[in-house]
Amino acid sequence: MAAQVDAMDRNILAQLQEDASQSLDEIARKTGSSKTPVWNRIKKLRAAGVIRQDTVVLDPEKLGLEACFFVLIRTSEHESDWQEKFLQALQARPEVLEAHRLAGDIDYILKVRVANARAYDVFYQALISEVRIFNVTALLSMEEIKSTTALPL
Amino acid sequence: MAAQVDAMDRNILAQLQEDASQSLDEIARKTGSSKTPVWNRIKKLRAAGVIRQDTVVLDPEKLGLEACFFVLIRTSEHESDWQEKFLQALQARPEVLEAHRLAGDIDYILKVRVANARAYDVFYQALISEVRIFNVTALLSMEEIKSTTALPL
DNA sequence: ATTGAAACTTGCAGCTT
DNA sequence: AAGCTGCAAGTTTCAAT
Numbered sequence: 001m002a003a004q005v006d007a008m009d010r011n012i013l014a015q016l017q018e019d020a021s022q023s024l025d026e027i028a029r030k031t032g033s034s035k036t037p038v039w040n041r042i043k044k045l046r047a048a049g050v051i052r053q054d055t056v057v058l059d060p061e062k063l064g065l066e067a068c069f070f071v072l073i074r075t076s077e078h079e080s081d082w083q084e085k086f087l088q089a090l091q092a093r094p095e096v097l098e099a100h101r102l103a104g105d106i107d108y109i110l111k112v113r114v115a116n117a118r119a120y121d122v123f124y125q126a127l128i129s130e131v132r133i134f135n136v137t138a139l140l141s142m143e144e145i146k147s148t149t150a151l152p153l
Numbered sequence: 154m155a156a157q158v159d160a161m162d163r164n165i166l167a168q169l170q171e172d173a174s175q176s177l178d179e180i181a182r183k184t185g186s187s188k189t190p191v192w193n194r195i196k197k198l199r200a201a202g203v204i205r206q207d208t209v210v211l212d213p214e215k216l217g218l219e220a221c222f223f224v225l226i227r228t229s230e231h232e233s234d235w236q237e238k239f240l241q242a243l244q245a246r247p248e249v250l251e252a253h254r255l256a257g258d259i260d261y262i263l264k265v266r267v268a269n270a271r272a273y274d275v276f277y278q279a280l281i282s283e284v285r286i287f288n289v290t291a292l293l294s295m296e297e298i299k300s301t302t303a304l305p306l
Numbered sequence: 307a308t309t310g311a312a313a314c315t316t317g318c319a320g321c322t323t
Numbered sequence: 324a325a326g327c328t329g330c331a332a333g334t335t336t337c338a339a340t
Contacts, residue, residue, distance in 0.1 A: 002217045013211060020173065021207040023334060037307065039336075050215045054174040057206040058166060058304050064155045065304060068253065070223070070262055087298055094305035100221065100294035109223055109292060113304060139262060141253035145240055149302055151211050151218060151266060152247035176315060190326060192317070 003048045008033065010153045012041055013050070017150040020054055057149060065113045068144065069120055073108040074135040086131045095123055156201045161186065163306045165194055166203070170303040173207055210302060218266045221297065222273055226261040227288040239284045248276055 005013075011031040015022060028038045045051045060066070075082075090099045090110070098111040114120045120138070128136070158166075164184040168175060181191045198204045213221070228235075243252045243263070251264040267273045273291070281289070 001214055001219075003215045005216060013209075013216075016209045017211065019207060020209050025334085034308070035335090036309090036337090043336095048215065049212055051209050052212050053210040053302075054172060055208060055210055055302055056166075056169045056173050056204050057208055057302065058170065059202055059205050060304055061154055062156045062201065062203045063158060063166075063304060063306070066154075070253070070255075090299050094303070096299060097302075097304075098300050099298040100223070101296040101298055102223075103293040103295050106292060108298075109294075139259060140256040141262075142256050143254040145252040145254055145261075146243050146249060147251050149206075149208055149210065149250075150247070151213055151216060151250075153216070177317095178315080187327070188316090189318090189328090193325090196317090 003045075003050050005045075005050060009041055009045060009050075012038060013045065014150075014153050016042070016051070017153075060113055064115050067114050067116050067120055068141040069110075069112045069114070070139040070141070071108075071110040071112055071124075072106045072137040072139070073110065073133055074105070075107050075132070076134045077132055082131065089127060089130045093123065093127075095119075156198075156203050158198075158203060161190075162194055162198060162203075165191060166198065167303075167306050169195070169204070170306075213266055217268055220267050220269050220273055221294040222263075222265045222267070223292040223294070224261075224263040224265055224277075225259045225290040225292070226263065226286055227258070228260050228285070229287045230285055235284065242280060242283045246276065246280075248272075 008031060012027060015027045015030055024035045024038050024042075028034045031038065042051070060068070075086075077083075086108075087099075090096050095112050095114050096110055097113055098109075100109050101107065102109055112120065112123060114123060117140075124136070124138070127133070161184065165180060168180045168183055177188045177191050177195075181187045184191065195204070213219070228239075230236075239261075240252075243249045248265050248267050249263055250266055251262075253262050254260065255262060265273065265276060267276060270293075277289070277291070280286070
């Protein structure tokens, strides 16, 4: 499952995570290499799926998305077609930024970004009308202390 | 706080979120505009801080980061210098991808990415030795059902 | 791994509507 | 004001060595 990624690859990935708009020359300089080998490695890392996507990070507040909730879900249903339906409902909703199936007591956790508490309620009502859920706890974020897309390398 | 962002801006942002490596011409074509206005808008969105960062999304599994935990924290301490110390500890640890201060019963939630359960324990022991924490619950992710960096526009 | 070169892209100035 | 045109400088992509 894990790809072979050496120290130079990690250096390059760290640079890209930090600022993907850097030119090859700049990355080459910072990693003590030169343009072509850096380019070949990036190409290989893309092909191997280590690099999944080029994207931009947006500021949610500036876009009026001022509320963030973590939603803890317990369900009584564990059949595969319930799960399938639940999964599709989550995929279809853009306000769900993350969804994990958990080990233990709580079955799922979601991270949901919306404009405000009212918008969360609309989301919540829609979700529970689509799929049966036993118990829900919503944790409201008052402050994003840290938020990074950068994985530890 | 929220910037003035019109429908065309949102279209452009949606394109950039999806694939930031697209050329201006491509984005212009898809949004029914042309190169210069798209360029001007992107420049303005960067200056306004709506676009924070250009980055790449990496695959954690391919990098050997196979465990993801959500950590629910209760503390008895609410003084500002405890909070400052806690915050600095989180900022300093690259395995903490997100940290939120919450409303209600639970004080903080963290999202932590590590190689395995042992690596989590090392992190956890280090954290509680640095700052006093009243109660911790770790939720282990078995499966990442959904994960996106794209905000709903 | 380095050089080099073609194709493409960006960033901007000046012109047009 | 806002978009379109055009172009120089910079960047990517890749082949040859």
